[in-house]
Amino acid sequence: MKIPGLGTTYPTTGYTSNGVLFSSLGSFWTRVFGDKEAIRGLTIAQSEELIQRYYDFVESLNAMSIKKIDLLHRERWLPVRIRKSQVRLAPLRFLPTEDKDHAVFGPQPLPASAEERNNSLHYGETFQFGRAKRPVEQKYVVRVDPALKSFPVIADRIVAPTKVLTVGVDFWLNDGELYFASNPFDSDEYFKYELFDNAGNQLTFTWKPELATYATQEFETDTGPVEGTVFNEEEMILWVYHGGVNTDSLYENFGTLFGLSEPNSEGYKQILSETINLLTEGPTVKAITGLAASFLGVQLTQDPEETLVDAYSVDDMRYVVTDKRVYTASTFFAFSPDVYHTDANPLLAGVRVGAKLPAGTPLFDAVTYYDNVSQPNWWKTELDRLVLPGSMFMGDYEGVLIFENIAAFTDRDDENRLRYTPDIINTEPGRILFPFPPTVTQEDQDRFNDYISDESRYYTVRTLIEDSLNLAGLLDPLDFVFKNFLKTNSAMLRIRFQTFEQAAKFAHFFRLVKTCLPQYLYIIFDFDLPIPQETVSFTVNTDDVATLSSDGSDPDGWVKVPPYDKPPWQLQFGWPATTLEVKRPFVISHLLDLVHTYTNGYGTFYQYANGLTGTNDIPLDKIDFSLSYKPGDDAANIPIAYQKTGTVVVVQDGLVVNGSGTKFTTELSVGDLLYSRDDSNEYREITEITSDTVLKIKTAFSGSTRTINLWVAHDTPSTRNVSGLIFWRL
The missing domain is CATH 2.40.30 (Elongation Factor Tu (Ef-tu); domain 3)
Known part of the structure; x- marks a missing residue:
């Protein structure tokens, strides 16, 4: 070898000769390419690991925003270990045994005979797994980690799988229970292996009567195996692809800030999102109504401006389609006026296609906001009465003050409806008697009238009242209090709760909502909560039956039956008043089966039919419920x-x-x-x-x-x- 400047010859040895170098490199690549499957597997494993790290990185970024945070952590591949002894027959919900036919998964076939009444009723209907139909093919179930919430595919291995199962066809996942269309241990296509302990002993399990639902074919006999039969334990590993795992990300990242703990769900995410929006943007109309709507599972329009494309209903759901999003709600809620125009002429009624909907527009009547700017004098059409706590007024009030809309009481002939003649009567010089309903205690009425009749404010108040009289010379107390005191600093939010659970959740979180509301504004939260109608029969040998709600009101909302004829708002959470007015003998029979007592001077109570009977008007604070007995009490507890x-x-x-x-x-x-x-x-x-x-x-x-x-x-x-x-x- 000639190297310029170093002479004519470069000395070489056997280790540095080009022949040895080329021969060594050649053997290396020969060995490498000879085992290319190992290289391919290693490359795939590294790429899968890199993909998982990318998933984790994106989730970490999304967790910074309540709007982008993922509900579930995503695992590219997740192993699920299943033992043979853990597989059970799936506990499906069956139809009554008298049914002659059994349903199948998917569309129901035509009935084969007149006896197959189920197929006659449900022909063509598609039944999904877990519904109240019993399939011809038995299904199998095994418990898995309940944090695993979803995945589309299960495979027996990651690389070159021989068995791939698809969700909805081969398996289903429901709240920590993994259902299979067939028992995987009955198939030779899965790789299974026996289990041994550290000492090398074969692991086994013993059949017991309580394991009668064990699901292998060898057990599927009329009598089952003999008690005490020992079986070798087997295990298989199935790989979940794109598994969604619940890590309580919503609570850990946001809910813990407010003490709002709920299971991970879109509804919980919406509540947290609207809560943060209220805290950051302030108490705007959009923020307040959006938060209230989130408790009902309903959204307002999200984008700065959306164009209405269509609105329709399918089964029990309503859909509003805009150019950017699709919004859904239960048919319990109606379309809002911004979406559907109602008119007596059906030709003029319909969906407002093409309407421009700014951000925060209600699409359903789940939540409605009222104030004097957007709807002047809204209280005249939306309120029958206003109940204000005594703490809002100067004076030591015992209860509430009620200001009613006289337009709500037009039937003067019905003696059981709340009624009075609103009027200003000067029964003595310099004194004003403000018209209150009889449900306001006389003491509180006197305190209010004494205050407004004070010499320092008498003429001012009287002038305001006289200016508010209608053409008949009558005063509308509700309109009076709004026009003079609440018109510019009050608003109302009507929330149509579909269930008691929704109302309870909102009430539980209201402490947080209250801290975000403006201090200078009175916001009336109107809970529109339907009370289911019940048939209540009168006790003891009478044939009287009335259809009433739990507050005593009839289907029209009126309270006509004594002693229910009190304002419903007082009956919702306790006794109707301080005195129980008894117009005929009655029975108190709720959790009072052990009470035996009476009070002299206020009527007599006796035990009857697991309750107390009474005959006279009773001051409720005079009823002594402390005297009760049960077997085992000492003589000191015995009533008279x-x-x-x-x-x-x-x-x-x-x-x-x-x-x-x-x-x-x-x-x-x-x-x-x-x-x-x-x-x-x-x-x-x-x-x-x-x-x-x-x-x-x-x-x-x-x-x-x-x-x-x-x-x-x-x-x-x-x-x-x-x-x-x-x-x-x-």
């Missing part, structure tokens, strides 16, 4: 006892009590307490009355056989047929 006619012989360890000169059938009743007041102060419940002189008790008296005077622990009315109402404590 009453002596009856005759004497009785109490037999030691005996359940039969014989009387002398007694009138058991007329003076006593089953459930009364026989009281040995004369000596041991014991009492026993009467379980059977055979005649005037023979009865049975639930447990025997202690002590020796003896004759005692007849006492009972509480008085009993002469007749048990007391008519009345079920009076619910809400």
Whole structure:
């Protein structure tokens, strides 16, 4: 080798000769390309790992924004280990056994006979897994990590799989339970292996009667295996592709800031998103209505401007389509006026196609906002009354002040409806009597009237009132209080809750909502919550039946039945008033089956039909519910006892009590307490009355056989047929 400047020859050895170099490189590449499958597998593994790291990186970036955060962590490949002993028959929800045919997954076929009434009713309907239909093919289930929420495909291996299962066809995932269309351990296409412990011993499991649903074919017999049969344990690994794993990302990143804890869901994400929006943008109309709508699962328009394309309903869902998004809601909600124009002429009614919808436009009537700027005098059409706490007024008020809209009370002939003649009556010089409904206590009415009749403000208030009178000379209290005090600093948000759960969730989070509202503005939250109608029958031997809500109102919203004829807002959360006005005998029968008491001077209460009967108006604070009894109480808890006619012989360890000169059938009743007041102060419940002189008790008296005077622990009315109402404590 000639190198310029270094002479004519460069010395070489066997290690530095070009022949040795070329031969060495050639053998290396020969070996490398000879095992190209290993190189390919290594490359694939590295690429899969890189893809997973990219997923994690993107999720970390998205977690910085509530609008972009992912509900589920995504795993490119996730192993699921399944043991043979863990597979069970799937517990499907069956139809009644009298059904002659069984459904299949997918569209239901034509009925093959007249007896197949299910197919006659459901022909062509597609039944999905988990619905109330029993498939011909049995399904199998195994428990997996409940954090695993979704995935499209399962394979028996990552590279070159031989068995691939598809969701909805070969398997289903439901709340931590993985269902298979067929038992994977019955197939030879899966790679399975036996399990051994650290000592090299074969792992086994033993069949027991409680494992009767074990799902392998060898067990599917009429009698099943013999109890105690030992089977070798096997295991397989299936690989979940693109698995969605719940890591509580919403709570960990955002919910914990506000103490709002809910399971990961789109609804929870929407609530958090609107909460953050309210905190960052401030209490704008869009922010407040958007937050309220999020509790109902309804969205306002999201983009700065959207164009309405269509609106329609399918089954139990409504859809609003714009040029940018599709919004959905339950058919419980109607389309808002911004989406659908209503008109008496059907030719003029319809979807407002092409309407421009700015951000924050309600598309459904789930949430409606009212103020005097957008809808002047809105309270005249949207409110029947306004209930204000006494704390809003100067003075020591005991309850609430109610300002009513007189337009709500037009039927003067119905004596059970709330009614009065709103008017200003100067019964004495310098005094104003403001018209309140009778449900406002007289003491609170006097405090309010004393305040407005004070010499320093009398003429000012009277001038305001006289300027507010209508043509008939009557005052509308609701309109008066809004026009003079609340018109410019109040608004109302009507929220149409579909379920009690939605209302409860909003009420739970309201503490946070309240901190975000402007301090200078009164916002009325109108909970529009439907109360299901129930059929309530009157107690004890009457045929009267009324269809009422739990607050006593009829389907038209009126309260006409005593003692329900009180304002519904007072019945929702307690007794109707401080005094229970009884217009006929009634029964209180809610969780009062152990109460036996009465109050002199206010009427008498007796136990009847697991409740209390009463006959007179009762101040509720005079009813003593503390006196109650149950077997095992000591004598100090026994209510006042009453002596009856005759004497009785109490037999030691005996359940039969014989009387002398007694009138058991007329003076006593089953459930009364026989009281040995004369000596041991014991009492026993009467379980059977055979005649005037023979009865049975639930447990025997202690002590020796003896004759005692007849006492009972509480008085009993002469007749048990007391008519009345079920009076619910809400």
